[in-house]
Amino acid sequence: MTVRTRFAPSPTGYLHIGGARTALFSWLYARRHGGTFVLRIEDTDLERSTPESVQAILDGMAWLGLDYDEGPIYQTDRFDRYRDVIQRLLDEDKAYKCYCSRERLDALRAEQMEQKIKPRYDGTCRAGVEPPSADAPYVIRFRNPQDGEVVIDDMIRGRVTISNDELDDLILARTDGTPTYNFTVVVDDSDMKISHVIRGDDHLNNTPRQINIFRALGLEPPTYAHVPMILGSDGKRLSKRHGAVSVLQYREDGYLPEALVNYLVRLGWSHGDQEVFTREEMIELFDITDVNRAASVFNPEKLAWLNQQYIMNSDxxxxxxxxxxxxxxxxxxxxxxxxxxxxxxxxxxxxxxxxxxxxxxxxFYRDFDAFDEKAAKKHLRPVALEPLEKARDALAALDEWEPEALHRTVQEVSEALELKMGKVAQPLRVAVVGRAASPGIDETLYLVGRDACLRRIDRALDFIRQRAGQE
Known part of the structure; x- marks a missing residue:
């Protein structure tokens, strides 16, 4: 079998963490099996779909390095095809026109809810009814089988069986003629010869409906893999407050795409105790059947740690x-x-x-506004006045401003004052950096530069003298 997977986002918002993981899993499965990865933009929701969202999806995919072999394919370019298939279903009596008003359907739903019955269409128009008027609006419904069952051999969840009497006659086309999600997905997956559909398990309820449409069209449905959802640390569905922002926001926040991809692949999948994977290793090792059935928990701290590993080991x-x-x-x-x-x-x-x-x-590039309060309190004390003055004089006298000479100078001042090097280096660091942490003192002084270092040391000396006068 030739493996063909797809990622099919709706352009009603950005590409978020859950969508990015689904795209990654689909991409990896295709790449591992030498198959084809298709990008399809499901933009039939004309009111909510926007060009900005489409671009955000394309940019997010590009940043993550999830290249697609075909696409992007837009559903709005395929309306003629959908109309043809709907007409075929009508001609074969596998679909019908429904003239039920919104008011009637709302009342039906309210009554079913009150009786604690699963809300569903009651089939009023299934046997065929006369139009209320010549121009009466209608939707087109699928004539779902009323007996039997749908069996889904899911690559993650195993066998799932749904009885057809739990399903109602879903709408294929709205009153304005635009096709609905469950219908267009079937036509597209068939036309695009998709062999494996990897998507979130929030779509599991849609799958038996789609399989029945496949069967009605005499088509073989693809193999499905429903990926468990991602939860926040509080056990609730991932949302913006947990970090479920656009993947491009992670770019803005200073993350590497390799780190985010590595983190996403580990959300529900593992290979022993290995944490860091090259892209080649992911392609070689990833198998959708190894994805955990349980929901994954998004951990921002783990992502930050992983990003640091990539930063530390990158060119x-x-x-x-x-x-x-x-x-x-x-x-x-x-x-x-x-x-x-x-x-x-x-x-x-x-x-x-x-x-x-x-x-x-x-x-390194500009003077800071103020000393860190804690660092100044500890290191810019009156006792540091002499070491800092001696260091300032010695640094000002240097012929060459190089790391080795700078290190030697600080060391010589320490020895002359019979102090440990830290007693000179730390006040010097706080004076030049503004806080108690920085790279090595020699590299710090070298990169800041002679003029800025001497200027900042003078400022620190004034700070210490003023402090001494207050004590």
């Missing part, structure tokens, strides 16, 4: 433009300061995201 040349982008968002011109490659190199293991890396790298 600096690849990371530097991403750091530069974040710094520029903060109003920093990275061409006016130290080499962004060098800044990236010294910060590579110190941040979980590029937003965080930019935050802790600002001091």
């Amino acid at each position: 600096v040349a690849k990371l530097a433009p991403l750091l530069a982008e974040q710094l520029e968002k903060r109003g920093i011109d990275v061409t006016q300061g130290p080499d962004i490659l060098e800044v990236t190199r010294v910060q590579q293991e110190r941040a979980k995201t590029f937003v965080e890396m930019a935050e802790i790298s600002e001091f």
Whole structure:
């Protein structure tokens, strides 16, 4: 069998975490089996579908590296095809016109709910009725089998059996003629020769309806795999408050696409205890039948940890433009300061995201507004005045501003004052950086530059003298 999978989002919003995972699983299954991955845009909801949402989906797929072999295919380009299939079903008496008004259907539903009966259409028009008027609006309903059952051999959930008497006659086309989701999916999956449908288990209720339409058309349905939902840490369905934002928001927040893809593949699937996978390993090892039946829990901390692993092990040349982008968002011109490659190199293991890396790298390019209160209280004390003065004088006298010479200078000042190096380096770090954490003191001084370092040390000395006068 030639494997053909598809990802079929509705462009009524951004590409979110759940959709991205479904797309990834479909992409991996096709890639592992040498098959074809199709992107289909299900835009028949004309009121809610927007070009902006379509672009957000395409951009999200591109950022994640989920390339498609065919598409994007738009359902709105296929309305003629849907009309032809609906007419065939009408001609074969497998569908019928329903003239029931919205008011009647609402009343029926209310009555069924009151009687604690599963809401469903009661088949009033199934046997055929005269139109109330020549121009009376109508929908077209599928004539669902009234006996027997639908068996779904799901690749994740196993065998699922649904009795046909639990299903009603679903609408195939609305009063304005636009086709409905459950119908267009069948026509598209058949026309596009989709062999495997991998989608969220919120679609499981739709599957027996779709299979019955396949059968009515004399078609063989694809094989299904319904992926369990993703939950937040509180056990509730994933929402914006849990981090279910657009995948492109993760790009804005400083995540690498490789890290997000790696995290998504581990939401419900595993290979032993391995946490970090190359894309090649994912393709080689992933099997949809190994996906857990239980829901997965989204863990932002785990994602951040994974992102840090990728940052730590990536080429600096690849990371530097991403750091530069974040710094520029903060109003920093990275061409006016130290080499962004060098800044990236010294910060590579110190941040979980590029937003965080930019935050802790600002001091390389511009003076900070104030000293960190805790760091200043601990390290910019009157006792640090002499070490800082001596360090300032020694640094100002240096002929070459290089890491090795800077390290040696700090060490010599420490030895001259008979202090541990940290007693000089830490006040110096807080003076130059504004806080107690930074890369090594020699690299920090080197990258900040002579003029900025001396200027900031003078500021720290004034701070200490003022503090001494207050104590």
